[in-house]
Amino acid sequence: MILVVLENQRGNIHAFSKEAVAAGQSLASQLGMDVSILCMGENARSLKEQAKDYKAKNLILAEHDMTNAYSADGYSKVLSDVIKNVSPQYVVMGHSYMVRDFLPRVSAKLDLPFVSDIISVTYDGDNPVFARQVFNAKLATNIQPDSSSNTTLLSFQSAAFSSDEIELGGSDAASVLEVSLNNEDIKSSSEPEFQESASGVDLTTADVIVSVGRGIESQDNIPMVESLAKAMGAEIASSRPVVDMGWLPSYRQVGSSGQSVSPNLYFSVGISGAIQHVVGMKGSKNIIAINKDEEAPIFEIADYAVIGDLMEIVPKLTEELQK
Amino acid sequence: MLDRVVGFKNNTIIMKIAVLTKAIPSYESSIRIDSSSKWIDESVVNFVVNESDSYALEEALQIKEKLDNGSEVVVVTMGSQDNTSKVLKDGLAKGADRAIFIQNEDLNTDPLSIAKLFSQNLKDENFDLIFSGLQSDDLGSGQTGVLIGELLGMSTATLGIETDIQESKIKVKRELESGWFQWVTLPFPASVSIQSGINEPRYPSLKGIMGAKRKESKVVDGQLSDAPKQNFINLFVPKTEKSTEKIEGDIDGIVAKLMDILKNKLRVIS
Numbered sequence: 001m002i003l004v005v006l007e008n009q010r011g012n013i014h015a016f017s018k019e020a021v022a023a024g025q026s027l028a029s030q031l032g033m034d035v036s037i038l039c040m041g042e043n044a045r046s047l048k049e050q051a052k053d054y055k056a057k058n059l060i061l062a063e064h065d066m067t068n069a070y071s072a073d074g075y076s077k078v079l080s081d082v083i084k085n086v087s088p089q090y091v092v093m094g095h096s097y098m099v100r101d102f103l104p105r106v107s108a109k110l111d112l113p114f115v116s117d118i119i120s121v122t123y124d125g126d127n128p129v130f131a132r133q134v135f136n137a138k139l140a141t142n143i144q145p146d147s148s149s150n151t152t153l154l155s156f157q158s159a160a161f162s163s164d165e166i167e168l169g170g171s172d173a174a175s176v177l178e179v180s181l182n183n184e185d186i187k188s189s190s191e192p193e194f195q196e197s198a199s200g201v202d203l204t205t206a207d208v209i210v211s212v213g214r215g216i217e218s219q220d221n222i223p224m225v226e227s228l229a230k231a232m233g234a235e236i237a238s239s240r241p242v243v244d245m246g247w248l249p250s251y252r253q254v255g256s257s258g259q260s261v262s263p264n265l266y267f268s269v270g271i272s273g274a275i276q277h278v279v280g281m282k283g284s285k286n287i288i289a290i291n292k293d294e295e296a297p298i299f300e301i302a303d304y305a306v307i308g309d310l311m312e313i314v315p316k317l318t319e320e321l322q323k
Numbered sequence: 324m325l326d327r328v329v330g331f332k333n334n335t336i337i338m339k340i341a342v343l344t345k346a347i348p349s350y351e352s353s354i355r356i357d358s359s360s361k362w363i364d365e366s367v368v369n370f371v372v373n374e375s376d377s378y379a380l381e382e383a384l385q386i387k388e389k390l391d392n393g394s395e396v397v398v399v400t401m402g403s404q405d406n407t408s409k410v411l412k413d414g415l416a417k418g419a420d421r422a423i424f425i426q427n428e429d430l431n432t433d434p435l436s437i438a439k440l441f442s443q444n445l446k447d448e449n450f451d452l453i454f455s456g457l458q459s460d461d462l463g464s465g466q467t468g469v470l471i472g473e474l475l476g477m478s479t480a481t482l483g484i485e486t487d488i489q490e491s492k493i494k495v496k497r498e499l500e501s502g503w504f505q506w507v508t509l510p511f512p513a514s515v516s517i518q519s520g521i522n523e524p525r526y527p528s529l530k531g532i533m534g535a536k537r538k539e540s541k542v543v544d545g546q547l548s549d550a551p552k553q554n555f556i557n558l559f560v561p562k563t564e565k566s567t568e569k570i571e572g573d574i575d576g577i578v579a580k581l582m583d584i585l586k587n588k589l590r591v592i593s
């Protein structure tokens with residue numbers, strides 16, 4: 001059996017969880033297994049209602065007062081108990097920040113392999129082989145859980161599967177699992193989620209964006225890219241390290257922990273193309289990337305791959321544009 | 324980061340903090356698959372400390388300095404002598420009090436086995452806090468700190484972007500997706516993974532570099548007890564999905580070509 005676990009995101013099924021349903025259903029059909037869907041934790045009852053059309057053998061509810069607020073302790077205990085109870089071959093989730101936070105604990109509690117951040121699945125006969133990105137997306141690797149493991153935990157990178165591929169048809173059965181938790185099980189406590197006051201610019205409406213990465217090397221070189229942006233009538237954006245180092249304010253950051261943009265043109269300068277950056281800009285209509293490394297992963301999604309030194313190209317191009 | 328804690332200096336708890344710092348190929352290194360097709364050719368790689376780990380170390384050092392009561396910061400690394408020695412020296416030079424090096428020339432394994440090896444070797448130290456990076460920039464499983472926390476019966480949190488030490492507990496501001504955050508409170512002992520950008524990592528001072536030589540560096544022989552639960556089959560170069568036009572050559576040619584694209588193909592300039 002394949003157990004897909006749904007995550008709550010402010011009242012709704014998390015987008016990554018929907019993709020996980022598609023991933024779980026695809027694995028199940030390849031392997032001739034059934035899918036069960038688990039709704040647990042915060043908002044579990046409503047998740048169950050929202051998931052009722054997904055095709056599954058069983059729609060399971062495991063709720064408890066003590067998991068109404070998220071905690072890594074509580075969630076990992078509940079999921080571990082469910083796994084012991086229903087013995088799935090695979091547990092499937094989206095590779096969300098919450099999954100990063102609690103799923104490794106299930107792996108350690110039950111001594112199970114956890115293959116995280118999977119980008120695709122291939123099959124070696126009846127055995128699935130999972131691919132993940134390594135070395136900052138420059139390479140990928142194939143991984144197979146050891147055959148001695150009865151259960152393997154899997155988390156899928158966003159967009160590895162599409163929620164459009166979800167098979168509908170509802171579940172054959174619905175069940176409720178008793179959850180037992182006591183005070184000693186939960187050591188940590190959490191406060192409500194909040195957003196930092198959104199200030200600065202809204203990059204999402206920009207038509208042209210010039211985005212700068214660590215290849216710029218120093219804060220002193222930022223004006224060089226600002227001039228390019230100005231000459232093109234573009235907004236300036238950046239990758240995370242540029243913000244981390246304080247070279248540009250955080251509202252300029254594009255990526256999984258910044259803004260998601262889809263301009264007509266995304267002009268990237270000295271950015272390698274790590275997945276956490278790419279998720280925030282891959283919807284751009286046109287992508288030009290300058291990078292001195294011919295194998296930079298950004299070139300995989302670029303329409304125009306400019307292989308060269310940004311320190312030379314940017315000033316020259318700016319000059320040309322200003323003419 | 325800790326400025327708002329009142330009366331911090333009077334805090335009586337003396338803390339023992341471990342920071343896991345991993346040696347990874349620097350981002351400029353050329354990454355080539357070796358003849359086994361399972362690992363990279365390390366002879367052409369320059370090893371440096373993993374980015375988020377250097378933020379984790381800085382956070383630990385700032386907590387120690389703020390407490391100013393003889394609390395201790397210990398850098399811990401695992402791997403081969405050749406790859407890791409610079410990472411430990413750097414940690415000591417920045418201000419860690421001592422180092423633990425878990426020597427293992429063959430780490431051909433999975434995050435859970437690695438975490439078990441860390442746990443076996445760190446258990447008797449009884450750390451109040453273990454800081455790690457949120458994920459390594461080479462294999463990037465993003466699991467090690469949480470696994471160790473569970474194995475050692477600690478409370479855990481990930482993606483820490485601010486910390487606040489209070490009597491017998493740590494508050495951690497966790498980064499969530501797309502600009503959301505959440506504060507969690509963990510009793511000690513706690514294992515917390517740190518996100519890049521939480522602070523401004525320092526550079527080692529000359530005095531620090533000189534002093535590092537006299538600091539204790541313990542070497543333990545790391546023997547993996549369990550067989551890995553995940554088998555690493557091979558490394559490969561990802562395929563390009565999109566048709567990409569390459570633009571290279573002399574600088575004038577590149578700029579002329581870009582001008583043509585901007586003007587005539589994309590029409591973003593007139």
Ligand SMILES: Cc1cc2nc3c(=O)[nH]c(=O)nc-3n(C[C@H](O)[C@H](O)[C@H](O)COP(=O)(O)OP(=O)(O)OC[C@H]3O[C@@H](n4cnc5c(N)ncnc54)[C@H](O)[C@@H]3O)c2cc1C
Pocket residue numbers: 136212213214215216238239240241242253254255256257258259269270271272273274275276277280290291292293296308309310311350457458
């Ligand atoms: C949970 C999590 C969330 C994250 N969120 C985000 C996010 O929201 N946004 C984000 O961007 N990242 C995010 N990251 C970080 C991400 O993984 C990468 O580390 C980051 O995107 C790398 O930024 P970069 O491309 O600027 O730097 P690097 O990867 O260091 O790349 C620099 C590039 O510049 C090139 N270069 C250097 N010099 C020159 C030159 N002279 N000319 C031309 N090219 C040159 C190099 O070849 C290299 O490709 C996150 C990571 C995690 C784990």
Ligand SMILES: Cc1cc2nc3c(=O)[nH]c(=O)nc-3n(C[C@H](O)[C@H](O)[C@H](O)COP(=O)(O)OP(=O)(O)OC[C@H]3O[C@@H](n4cnc5c(N)ncnc54)[C@H](O)[C@@H]3O)c2cc1C
Pocket residue numbers: 343344345346361362373375376399400401402403428429430431432433434435437454455456457458459461462463464465466467468555
């Ligand atoms: C075929 C093969 C060969 C390998 N060879 C080597 C090798 O020669 N050297 C090597 O170091 N690894 C090697 N590894 C990788 C090693 O197994 C991984 O470090 C381990 O699986 C942890 O996963 P991760 O890097 O994805 O850590 P993540 O969970 O992403 O790391 C999170 C954090 O944990 C801490 N951490 C993780 N690993 C270490 C470490 N080793 N030392 C200190 N802190 C750490 C860091 O703070 C890091 O930021 C090899 C793996 C395979 C499959």
